[in-house]
Amino acid sequence: MARMSRKKKEYEIKSDDQTCQMGGYLRLSVEESSVYESDSIQNQRKILKEYIQKDPNMQLSKEYIDDGETGTDFNRPGFNQMIDDIRAGKINGVIVKDLSRFGRNFEETEEYLLKIFPHLKIRFVSVFDDYDSSHMNTDPILIAIKNLFNDYYAKDVSLKVSKTFNRLRKEGKYWGSRPPYGYLIDPEDHHHLIIDPETAYYVKTIFDMTEDGESYYMIIKWLHNNEIHPPMRRFHELGLFQNDRYKDLAKWYRSTIVNILRNPAYYGALPIAKSKKSLWENIPYHQIPQEEWECVENTHEAIISRKQYQNVQKIIMQRSEDAKERQCRSEKTSKVVNLFSYKIYCGNCKRCMLRNYFRSRKGEREYYFICKDYSNSPGIKKCPHTYIREKVLKETIFEILKKHIAIICDTETLFKNYQQSVDSDTKQGLYCQLEKVNRKISEKNMLRKEVYLDLKRRVLSKEDYTNTQKIYAKELGILQEEKQNLEEQTGISCEEAVEKYSVFDEVKKFTEVTELTDEMVKVFVKRIEVFPQGNVKIELHTEDVFSELLMLTETLRN
DSSP: OOOOOOOGGGGOOOOSSSOEEEEEEEEESSOOSSSSSOHHHHHHHHHHHHHHHTOTTEEEEEEEEEETOOSSSSOOHHHHHHHHHHHTTSOSEEEESSHHHHOSOHHHHHHIIIIIHHHTTOEEEETTTTEETTTTOSOHHHHHHHHHHHHHHHHHHHHHHHHHHHHHHHTTOOOOSSOOTTEEEOTTOTTOEEEOTTTHHHHHHHHHHHHTTOOHHHHHHHHHHTTOOOHHHHHHHTTSOOOGGGTTOOOOOHHHHHHHHHOGGGGTOEESOSEEEETTTTEEEEEOOGGGOOEEOSSSOOSSOHHHHHHHHHHHHHHHHHHHHHHHHHHHHHOOOOTTTTTEEETTTOOBOEEEEEEOTTSOEEEEEEOHHHHHOTTOOOSOOOEEEHHHHHHHHHHHHHHHHHHHHHHHHHHHHHHHHSOHHHHHHHHHHHHHHHHHHHHHHHHHHHHHHHHHTTSSOHHHHHHHHHHHHHHHHHHHHHHHHHHHHHSSOHHHHHHHHHHHHHHHTTTTOOSOOHHHHHHHEEEEEEOGGGOEEEEETTHHHHHHHHHHHHHHHO
């Protein structure tokens, strides 16, 4: 989790009165079927508004919603926006229905409640837990217990769900929330698939056309000309989606066709797993390559034969190889490498943009990027005309990166001057002390977890558990105070120093560069979004570090 600056003036609330400007945070783990938000989100909103109306010192300034986001980590769009608004001084309080809505990760939740929010003078209110950081009306030990329980609960549920799903998969049972296009879920057995008579014919036709050599473009054109509804609209018709955005959907995509052609369900087999994620095993979400899929065969009635499926897989593989070969030939012929491959997206539909070119009057290739949706959807044009010339994009990004590099190098000079102004022996000693304190804090947190597990296993009585937690809480308070004093003396922590130096070394080689290079794009650029009228949004790999460096530069200059 990224650290926040200790510059307090960055977080002064822009308000003319003493009323606490609260940010209401609402979260739901699994996205329910509704128009835009789930009923649970509506209930959370109602609870927060009723609570705030009773307190004249609080005002709901803004809502932050994460509908369908897990609480086991804090990388959520709504939560990140709330933190950005805290940094910008737009709110100085956070209110949630209960602690589990805020997060189910014990360590990070504790980090926010006990360190980050108090340091930034952010009021935190949890309605159902009767917790208000401005009143301290709840025992901090009880809050820690609840956070630990939420963390344990999330991992326990993950373990049980994983075991259940694995058993169903290996038995050849279907366990998805919606069937593959062309099938229905058997009303008599929800783990069995039956053929959908209205759409199975179109699945068979897609396979037949591919086997006959028809391109994806021609298949999509045939589907559009015959007004065949795509999978998401069919699911809406079946009542599997209540969201009205799918009601009039009429667009087929190349990726939709390829996903159908690659799905072994159509010859009567079910893959045990196409992807994997496990909270209790600490395995992040990742796709399993198709060649590694394990399938249970003859689980339901097939739409195509296994032989036809295998023939189509060979065609898909050959097309993929031909496309790569054409791209290599094109790059060799044009001698212009695509610096933004898999990095540039349409800001409207979020799809990867297509690179193309036209011949100038001098006969030279002039490259540009255009939205695939606008360019490759025969019969339908719903995405606005999104277009940008490659030359303009290169110049724009190069100017931005040069400014970033200049500021980072400026910070390096200031940082080195700062280091030289502090006695090296004293500073080294402070760093060593700080490392020891950090180790002790980690050890104490681990002990608190073990004590809680001992309570769950009934090794400890509730009385012994409460007394032990009070001792650990008191010791942690002393260690946190000692850590804060050491950080104030050093000015910059050891971790920050290492991080900043790694950035310095990375960017030095680009200080004399006169044009954008492939290496610069790989190091700095994470994602580019292009909007109509040529507006561009750029996301950098070094964005968080750069923001910290700006604050660090100001700190060192002062």
